[in-house]
Amino acid sequence: MITLYGAYGSPxxxxxxFVLAVKELSFExxxxxxFTGDQEYLKINPLGKIPSLRDGDLTLCDSTVICEYLDEAYPDHPVYPADTADRARARWLEELAGSRVTEYAAGIFFQRFMRPRFMKQEPDEALIEKIITKQLPPLLDYIEARVPEEGFLFGDLTLVDVSLLCPFVNSAYAGYNVDPARWPRFVAFMERVKSGPVMKRILAEEAAALGIA
Amino acid sequence: MITLYGAYGSPxxxxxxFVLAVKELSFExxxxxxFTGDQEYLKINPLGKIPSLRDGDLTLCDSTVICEYLDEAYPDHPVYPADTADRARARWLEELAGSRVTEYAAGIFFQRFMRPRFMKQEPDEALIEKIITKQLPPLLDYIEARVPEEGFLFGDLTLVDVSLLCPFVNSAYAGYNVDPARWPRFVAFMERVKSGPVMKRILAEEAAALGIA
Incomplete structure (x- = not known):
C-alpha cells in the first residue's frame, strides 16, 4: 500500500x-x-518538507527520489527516457526545474498567494520585480533553447516535461505567466504538457481543492 | 573523453x-x-554551480545527476546499491546530505574558512553557534539512527557513504568536527569511509591543493 504525504498546490x-497517475497506482x-513543526511528520521527513512517500516498510522523501523509485519499482509506463544519456539530460532539467526555477517561481507564489491568504501580509513587489526581470529570464532563455518546437522533450510525455511546467503552475496562481512573445517555444510546450488527459485531471482536482475557479 | 569542471574543496x-576514481575513468x-559570473561557464552550467561534466557531446550539471549518469554509462564497480528499495534509500540519504546537511556544514566552512581567507572578513560566530547547537543536531540524530555499527550502509563502500562524509570534510577544515560522545556511530562510520584507499588519496590530493597540512 502506497501513502503519499503532501498537500495540493506544491509543485x-x-x-x-503525475507519476502515480501515469502508472495507475492506487494510494492513500x-x-x-x-514546515508545520509536527513532530510525527518530522519522523517521516526530518526536513519537514513535502512530499514524502511510504510503500510498505520503505519511507522516502524528496520528489525526485520518490519518482525515480516509483519508476524502477513499477516499470510499466516509464516516466524517464530509456536511453542513458537522455535519462541524464532529463534528470538535469528536472533538477534545474525543481531547484532554482521553483525557488523563483514559488517566490512569486509565496509573495502574492500565500502571504495575503495565510499571513495577512502584503506581497514584497520589489522582490517579485527582481525575480521577473532579473532572475528568471536567463533560466527561461536556457529552457527555451532546449524544449522542442513540437511534442515533448524525449518522445512521449515524461516526468521532465511535467517538472518544467510545475513551477509555472504556481506562478500562474499568483498572476505571473511566462511571456509568450519572449519565450514562445516554452509557452507552447507548457500548453501541450497541460492539455494531456492526466495533467488536465490533476490540475483540475488541485484547483478545486485550493478553491481556485 | 570526460571533462570535469569544479574546484577542489567542493563537497x-x-x-x-570518488565515482570517477572507483570506476577508473580517465578525465580532464x-x-x-x-559563481564567478564567467559567461563561458554559464553556458555549461546556467546556475554557475559546480560540478559540471562533459562526456562527448553530453553536458551535465549537478553532482547527483552526474554520478547517476556515470553509474549507468560505466556500470563496472557500481556506486549505487543494486536493490531497488536500497537504491531509493541511498538516493534519499545522498539528497539529505547534499541539501540541508551541506547547507549547514558548508555554512560553517564559509564563515570560518572562506570569509577570512578570501573576503578578509570575520566569521559570523552567532550563525555558526546556531548551526552547531540548533540546526545540525536533529539531522545528526537522524543520520546516527541509520548508519551501521560496522561496515557501510549497503554492503561495500558506495556513493551514499561518501556523500554523508563530504559536508563534514568541509566543516572539519573550519574546525568543526561531529561530537563523538553524542554521535559515536556516525563518527566511527565517517572514519571508515575516510580510511579506504580511494578516499584517502582524494582527500590527500585535495588538502595539498588547498594548502592544508
Missing part, C-alpha cells in the same frame, strides 16, 4: 501525483502541509 | 571525484570555481 507533490493521499 | 566535486579536471 513537488504535483510531480509525484494525506494532505500534509510542509 | 559536490568530491563526490564526482578543470579547476572551475563556482
Amino acid at each position: 513537488y507533490v504535483r510531480k509525484v501525483l 493521499h494525506i494532505q500534509q502541509l510542509p | 559536490y566535486v568530491r563526490k564526482v571525484l 579536471h578543470i579547476q572551475q570555481l563556482p
